[in-house]
Amino acid sequence: MQKQRICILGSTGSIGVSTLDVLARHPERYQVYALSAHRQVEKLAQQCRQFQPQFAVVSDPQYAQQLRDLLAQFSSTTVVLSGAEALCEVASAAECDVVMAAIVGAAGLPASMAAAQAGKRILLANKEALVMSGQLFIDAVAKSGACLLPIDSEHNAIFQCLPQNYRRDLQVSGIAKIVLTASGGPFLKRDIATLAQVTAAEAVAHPNWVMGRKISVDSATMMNKGLEVIEAHWLFGASADQIEVLIHPQSLVHSMVHYVDGSLLAQLGNPDMRTPIAYGLAYPERIASGVEALDLSQFLQLNFFKPDFARFPCLQLAYDALRAGGSAPTVLNASNEVAVEAFLQGQLGFMQIEAVVAESLAKISAQSVTDLASILEVDRQTRQFASAHVAAIGT
Numbered sequence: 001m002q003k004q005r006i007c008i009l010g011s012t013g014s015i016g017v018s019t020l021d022v023l024a025r026h027p028e029r030y031q032v033y034a035l036s037a038h039r040q041v042e043k044l045a046q047q048c049r050q051f052q053p054q055f056a057v058v059s060d061p062q063y064a065q066q067l068r069d070l071l072a073q074f075s076s077t078t079v080v081l082s083g084a085e086a087l088c089e090v091a092s093a094a095e096c097d098v099v100m101a102a103i104v105g106a107a108g109l110p111a112s113m114a115a116a117q118a119g120k121r122i123l124l125a126n127k128e129a130l131v132m133s134g135q136l137f138i139d140a141v142a143k144s145g146a147c148l149l150p151i152d153s154e155h156n157a158i159f160q161c162l163p164q165n166y167r168r169d170l171q172v173s174g175i176a177k178i179v180l181t182a183s184g185g186p187f188l189k190r191d192i193a194t195l196a197q198v199t200a201a202e203a204v205a206h207p208n209w210v211m212g213r214k215i216s217v218d219s220a221t222m223m224n225k226g227l228e229v230i231e232a233h234w235l236f237g238a239s240a241d242q243i244e245v246l247i248h249p250q251s252l253v254h255s256m257v258h259y260v261d262g263s264l265l266a267q268l269g270n271p272d273m274r275t276p277i278a279y280g281l282a283y284p285e286r287i288a289s290g291v292e293a294l295d296l297s298q299f300l301q302l303n304f305f306k307p308d309f310a311r312f313p314c315l316q317l318a319y320d321a322l323r324a325g326g327s328a329p330t331v332l333n334a335s336n337e338v339a340v341e342a343f344l345q346g347q348l349g350f351m352q353i354e355a356v357v358a359e360s361l362a363k364i365s366a367q368s369v370t371d372l373a374s375i376l377e378v379d380r381q382t383r384q385f386a387s388a389h390v391a392a393i394g395t
Helices: 014-024 041-051 061-072 084-092 106-117 127-133 135-144 153-161 192-197 213-221 223-236 274-282 313-324 328-344 352-363 372-393
Strands: 004-009 030-036 055-058 079-082 098-101 121-124 147-150 175-182 243-247 253-259 264-268
Touching: 004 014, 004 084, 004 106, 014 030, 014 041, 014 098, 014 274, 030 041, 030 084, 041 055, 041 061, 055 061, 055 084, 061 079, 079 084, 084 106, 098 106, 106 121, 106 127, 106 135, 106 328, 106 372, 121 127, 121 274, 127 135, 127 223, 127 328, 127 372, 135 223, 147 153, 147 223, 147 274, 153 175, 153 223, 153 253, 153 264, 153 274, 175 223, 213 223, 213 328, 213 352, 223 243, 223 313, 223 328, 313 328, 313 352, 328 352, 328 372, 352 372
Parallel strands: 004 030, 004 098, 030 055, 055 079, 098 121, 121 147, 175 243
Antiparallel strands: 175 253, 253 264
């Protein structure tokens, strides 16, 4: 078997680390072609020492020199690059077979798009890329013949429950709706009146999943689920009315598909991202992921209930942005990234995250976006507006 050459965009984050764990279990199948990180140079150096990638990419020339100095200590042959263009180059290189797109936020869009245009197998863990670029990304995949596989646990679950060779048409496939499950995050049962006092440390303490700080805050506000609703629209061709969200605190049923004959198919498993990662890497085969089998006898009950939009207003904003279309999802994502970072830095209250996003959507009109440049310009303008609003209302 010829080894698949893997490029991991965002290798020092939780998805990247889990991906490397799966790859290490199957050295006969995979080899690491390129790794990338933003600024975690020492961690990236350790990964390079273990996996010996051909390339390592960091965000800034200063970090690149630090990485070269660390790699020189063990005579590594890894070539160190820096900058957004270098990310696009390794993601679209002819020597690369598979791209794990795991850079958090809008920063991951250009390299993910480059991989799509180059016809790669894309394991998409960066939901924001698809939220921002929508039809543009889907069209690039179709034109190049790329293989787009969702890695978010919910979308991966839906993918596993769909008919083989699904073609983004629910009606033709006899599907009534798809259901995204959500844990509800750490504040599911907390008194709404006290949410304004939530600290960053409390918000990043997810009860079930091991995730980065930004995604953990998004889970607490349920913006993460809102972004997943928009992602599901583009991945599966479902309208906003065909995408339902259910709170499922146990995080064992990762998502479901309702068929018109009354059937309900669900994918279950322990809450560990190595499962969808392994599925994406080996598809249509299955390989060991290192995740223990789910023992349902250990759970007395599984609970499901509809989300309270008063508790989770960011989820409603995401549905509104999806229905508005055009650049609205880009505005949603950019303003949320600004607001979450301000919250993590102590510049904004927890409940003010929603206020920044709502104001951005209200003041920045949705417009048609037809290319990457126009999407990035909307992103830039939104960040400027949202930053000013944070300064005006922040704590």
